[in-house]
Amino acid sequence: MKGIIVGLSAGEGVVRGSDGKCYRLTTAVWRKGGEPAVGDTIRFSVSGGAVEQLRVAAFTAHRARLKRTLxxxxxxxxxxxxxxxxxxxxxxxxxxxxxxxxxxxxxxxxxxxxxxxxxxxxxxxxxxxxxxxxxxxxxxxxxxxxxxxxxxxxxxxxxxxxxxxxxxxxxxxx
Structure with missing residues (x-):
């Protein structure tokens, strides 16, 4: 499912899915692509109302690397x-x-x-x-x-x- 990160603080956050529902997010589920930020578009899977796997889009990961370099x-x-x-x-x-x-x-x-x-x-x-x-x-x-x-x-x-x-x-x- 696609979604947008609407909140992120101290390793926990909230994702709003394309279905309009909000899901809990922890840093333990980041899979590839880099560290997500508020407003990033992501792909994720859900289990029990929480994000189970999260993949940050390649351009988002590139933006994060560029920000660290700058x-x-x-x-x-x-x-x-x-x-x-x-x-x-x-x-x-x-x-x-x-x-x-x-x-x-x-x-x-x-x-x-x-x-x-x-x-x-x-x-x-x-x-x-x-x-x-x-x-x-x-x-x-x-x-x-x-x-x-x-x-x-x-x-x-x-x-x-x-x-x-x-x-x-x-x-x-x-």
């Missing part, structure tokens, strides 16, 4: 910027390059949580810059500049790791 591509640039920030200890220019990239792509995020990462990266750059600029004269006057630079880099690395973790979990960073 999600990975979308998170690559913020991950690269975090990498630039984390390696700024070796080459300070990488932090500037990361900030330029974050400014350039700040409004290109398709979701709010992704835009929060660009904003976080830009703020991190502007909070770090005065500390580095203060370290230059301190290096010549009382030799505390290198310590300030080291502490600032450690702070940047910790903040970058926090951002990376939130990015991997696909949630906003604060």
């Amino acid at each position: 999600d990975r591509v979308e998170t690559r640039l913020p991950a690269l910027v975090y990498g630039c920030y984390a390696t700024a200890f070796l080459y300070g220019i990488t932090m500037v390059m990361g900030a330029i990239a974050a400014y350039s792509y700040r409004n290109s995020g398709t979701e709010e949580w992704l835009e929060s990462h660009y904003t976080y990266q830009i703020r991190l750059f502007w909070k770090t810059l005065p500390l580095f600029l203060a370290a230059v004269p301190l290096t010549f006057y009382n030799r505390t500049g290198p310590t300030l630079v080291l502490l600032t880099y450690l702070w940047v690395i910790l903040k970058s790791l926090k951002g990376w973790r939130c990015l991997a979990e696909r949630r906003p960073v604060h």
Whole structure:
């Protein structure tokens, strides 16, 4: 029988069949084609008021694979910027390059949580810059500049790791 997924949450859902009736759905019945989503057209068989077997149409499976690929591509640039920030200890220019990239792509995020990462990266750059600029004269006057630079880099690395973790979990960073 053909049907449409009308609800899906936490591995359970509801399918409305071509006969107009609704049937229970669990993730255990997915057979092939990939993970279904709300609104997908599917083929299924019924046993006891519940979906027994479910087959997602090939184009639906292709759409799911494409969405996962786009999600990975979308998170690559913020991950690269975090990498630039984390390696700024070796080459300070990488932090500037990361900030330029974050400014350039700040409004290109398709979701709010992704835009929060660009904003976080830009703020991190502007909070770090005065500390580095203060370290230059301190290096010549009382030799505390290198310590300030080291502490600032450690702070940047910790903040970058926090951002990376939130990015991997696909949630906003604060």
